[in-house]
Amino acid sequence: MLFKPLSQTFHDFIIDRDKDLCINCKVCMRQCSYGAHFWDKARQCVSHDNTKCVGCRRCEAFCPTGALNIRYKQSEFRQNALWRAEYIKNLYKQADTGGVLLSGMGCPKPYPIYWDNLLLDASQVTNPSIDPLREPMELRTYLGSKPDVLSFGKGKGGVTLKTELAPQVKLETPILFSAMSFGAINFNLHIAMARAATETGTLYNTGEGGLHESLYKYGKNTIVQVASGRFGVHREYLNAGAAIEIKIGQGAKPGIGGHLPGEKVDARVSETRMIPVGSDALSPAPHHDIYSIEDLRQLIYALKEASEYKKPVSVKIAAVHNSAAIASGIVRAGADIVAIDGFRGGTGAAPTMIRDNVGIPIELALAAVDQRLRDEGIRNQASLLIAGGVRCSADVIKAIALGADAVYIGTAALLSVGCTLCGRCYTGKCPWGIATNDAKLAKRQNPEVAAKRMANLIRAWSHEIEEMLGGMGLNSIESVRGNRDKLRGVGLNQVELDTLGVKPAGR
Amino acid sequence: MKRVYPNKDFCIGCRLCELACLTAHSESKDLIIAYTEERLTGLAPCKAVYENGPVCVSLSCRHCEDAFCVSTCISGALYKDKVSGKTMYNESKCVGCWSCMMACPYGAIKRNPVKKKIIKCDLCEGREMPACVEACPNAALVYEDRDE
Amino acid sequence: MKYVIVGSGVAAIAAVEGIRKFDAKGKIVIVTEEEVPTYGRPLISYFLAGKIGPEQLSLRPESFYRDLGVEVKLGTRISGLDTKAKKITTEDNKKISYDRLLLATGGKPFVPPIGNIEGPDVYGFTTLAHAEALQDAAGDLKKAVVVGGGMIGLKAAEGLSGRDVSVSVVELAPRVLSAAMDEISGNLLARRLEEAGVKIFCNVSAKKIKRAKNGKVQGVVLSNGATLSAGAVVVAVGVIPNTDLAKAGRLKVGRGVVVNEFLQTSDPKVYAAGDLAEVRDMLTGEAGVIPIWPNAYSQGHYAGKNMAGAKVPYPGSMPMNSIAFFGLPTVSVGIVNPKEGQGFEVVKELNEEDQTYRKLVFRKDKLVGYVLVGDVDLAGLYTGFVRFSLPVDDEIKEKLIHGEPSALLWPDEFFSQQWNPGAATALGSI
DSSP states (O other): OOOOOOOHHHEEEEEEOOOTTTOOOOOOHOOOOOOOEEETTTTEEEOOOOGOOOOOHHHHHHOOTTTEEEOOOEEEEESSSSHHHHHHHHHHHHHHHHOOOOOOOOOOOOOOOGGGGGEEEOOOSSSSSOTTTOOOOOOOEEEEEEOOOOEEEEEEEEEEEEEOOOOOOOSSEEEOOOOOOBBOOHHHHHHHHHHHHHHHTOOOEOOOGOOOGGGGGGGEEEEEEOTOOOOTOOHHHHHHSSEEEEEOTTTTTTTSSSSSHHHHHHHHHHHHHHHHSTTEOOOOOOTTTSHHHHHHHHHHHHHHHHHTTTEEEEEEEEEOOHHHHHHHHHHHTTTTTEEETTOOOSSSEEHHHHHOOOOHOOOHHHHHOOOHHHTTTTTTGGGGEESSOOOOOOHHHHHHHHHHHHEEEEHHHHHHOOOOOOOGGGGGOOOTSSSOOHHHTTTTTTHHHHHHHHHHHHHHHHHHHHHHHTTTTSBBBGGTOOOGGGGGESSSOOHHHHTOOOEEEEE | OOEEOTTTOOOOOOOOHEEEEEEEETSOOOOOHHHHHHGGGGGOOEEEEETTTEEEEEEEEOOOTTOOOHHSSSSOOOOEEEETTOOOEEEOOOOOOOHHHOOOOTOOEEEETTTTTTEEOOOTSSSSOHHHHHHHHTTTTEEEEEOO | OOOEEEOHHHHHHHHHHHHHHHSSSSSSEEEOSSSSSOOTTTTTHHTTTSOOOOGGBBBHHHHHHHHEEEEETOOOOEEEETTTEEEEEEETTTEEEEEEEEEOOOEEOOOOOBBSEEESSOOOOOOHHHHHHHHHHHOSSSSSEEEOSSHHHHHHHHHHHTOOEEEEEEEEESSSSTTSSHHHHHHHHHHHHTTTEEEEEEEEEEEEEEETTOEEEEEEEEEEEEEEEEEEEEEESSSEEEOHHHHHHTBBBBBSSHHHHTOOOOTTTTTEEEEEEEBTTTTTOOOOOOOHHHHHHHHHHHHHHHTTTTOOOOBBBOOEEEEEEETTTEEEEOOOOOOOTTEEEEEEEETTTTTEEEEEEEEETEEEEEEEEEETTHHHHHHHOOOOOOOOOOOHHHHHHHTTOGGGOHHHHHHHHHHHHHHOOOTTTT
């Protein structure tokens, strides 16, 4: 590679082109948005520049003869447990540019994954399992503040409920689409999530990019988010959704605000967020009107006033060290739902150092928060939603067993429409059309196709959850909720077991 | 009658439809041979992808009810099939005058300069679903009946 | 309802197809003086050149007439028309009644005033019989003169040349194909013909045919005094509308048989379509006879539909020709020789080396005509702009001028309506 800067010499990927299969049809050229494939005029064939390859595998997926293979570049640095290749390459980049390293998607580092150290129970003999294909399974979940006491009375029609219930949101399944802002992702995917959520009876979250007018009709299945930048927040917006969420923090980058590069702000993003076209959309780190828990309470009730107390208000925080105390404060401040986002959560753009080194695993945060709220006797006053690296239905049910009411999926939803986790979301060149609104790339996500895939995902996971419930001899998700006894830990030390509130396998 | 309807909002210009069409109409039914060898004998896809800025769309014969090509065909090689409603092409009668190519305002007829015959979509006679519709990765080609 | 069609050209076939769209039961009778069912008249050049055989000539298969319930009376010439009694009379005095009549007798060859034209070895080139005769004669023929440098004449020249006859073409105008082509394209074709051995003489007319004592043709004397030696003469100056029957029926005849927008003649039960009908040119708005195959078809088709009761106005005709000479394809559509000072904008691009040429004629913001030589593959897309009268702004004009016509340059709504009706766009169907 002649005359390239140091940081590009040790690029990560190599494009293998099988010359026997390549017919020079140029499909790869047209699909690659990074310009890695090009037409070699001199040799009259399609050629490629490995330094431009980001490993997104779009070309590999589209090649009609299967001639392409994307693989890791073999040339390794000398083995060094401390100075692993990624540290070295990042350092070179910073020496080149003097800039902050930026990354897309969630933390990929090999920190412990507690889902993989927890196992579920199943019924044998004494408590027979239930066949979900023959018995009804209740996955329905209500999010909102539950009363301390239920009082009934006798009326004309029989028994009546005297207690007034706080506003609730009904989910047919305990899986929701996580907050991914319009601007960070393609508008077509918002249409898809809205449709998929409506079809499967769950909700999707607008993220901090506001809600486009044309999607108001899906309001019954929408959670509108109020983030620190207050993008797109106005009265109609607040009343358009089924619930309102105040975003204090985000798992991928606790402590800092959202970041949407100006290149990704086109006319529609501008209209929805209420900012000028082409300007960077930087959300401040804190809400500048929330500097104490009392300020949060004020905002929560301001939103309740604006929505006439008809919608539950949720507060989303990142999972950090004292999540339990914060969550307790939030519940006491009047939130109907507390959403906690673990450090594995995805993002369109975050400083790499923060994404990889800040926050705690959601499993531990969840267990801690759930236990703390129970200890304080206020667990019923708010529903718990968790997010941050939920990869399969087993993770969902484990989360519910640890105490969650429901689970947000973000990365998983994007994977369902083609994302390959190449992590270049911040460039706005996503060749899968996911993390971009560029006219040419955005149409690569057909809302009809995407909605079907997302709905399929929810349905598949819901069905698997039913199977696992049936296997445990339970026919309602409520029986698993917070039921730590349905979990056992493997390969965990005593402190971890205690934090999770889970017995070790064998006991 | 079922037709292939193109959606220019979701065509991504990948041209896999052209390749699938080429293969379906080739002798070998093998993409590599069709593309590298058979094209030299004039084989070409019936579909063509057009681009204008970020917009693109893949078009082929509309099988118009009142087909301009049928009206210009001097040999009767192009005719409307009474039963299916398709615009049919009998290659053996074609004399390569290119009148149909001139007449079709949709640009759906292409020339095979080697064989001196035309190339036109036949809605993949003999296949359950047209090859282009099957190949489209973004559902930008839809095969359905929209006649009232 | 009984439909009678006189003439078995393409207008007749088109009329049958048009009638059957609205009337599946009515009786249809085609009466023709030809001995064979409808064949594509332009095919006779391919026949003469030996490119096709007699079995490929029929425009529609036999099953066509059978399945659509059409009776065909071959070899029957019609000499009389009584519009009051609604009857036509054959040459041997048989009467055929009708409820609706379509005159589709096409054109007859125009015979110019050439001395000594009566006699053997002089041929026309408008029917299959002519082509067969020429084919037979070509075997012994060494030289031939073709009078007329239009489409028909040049095709005859090409056909004979392919049979090793040395051909000279005599044309009155300053160049060949003066009607369908412009100067540049006309000359490109003339050059191709000359390269292939055909001699072309312009600005002259044929004055007299020189015959031997036994009557055989020896040559042609031109208006400039020169004599071209030849063993045969093909007269291909053009066709004029065959209005004899219309006149016999006292129908209004102008340049051709006058018809309204439903292809009805001055008698509402009698229609006319094809090379004999005087219709409206959709581009110039003027009335005229436009004897082109696709027009004959569309006129016949609309006449048929209207005869069967539909009231669909005919949108008008447009000149369009696709013809190749010695392998050089050309396409010419619409107004290609616009008059100066009438608001036309002409853009030409000629590549002498490749022998390709493109001429676009714009009027205000519409494309009204074009000529393509050599590179004819995108012809249809240009036709679309002319036929649908689509708006051409500066950006679109640039694309057309650079040889990049495309359906994506159409107005959005029109595109959706034509290509994707019934589907909503991304936001529309959210």
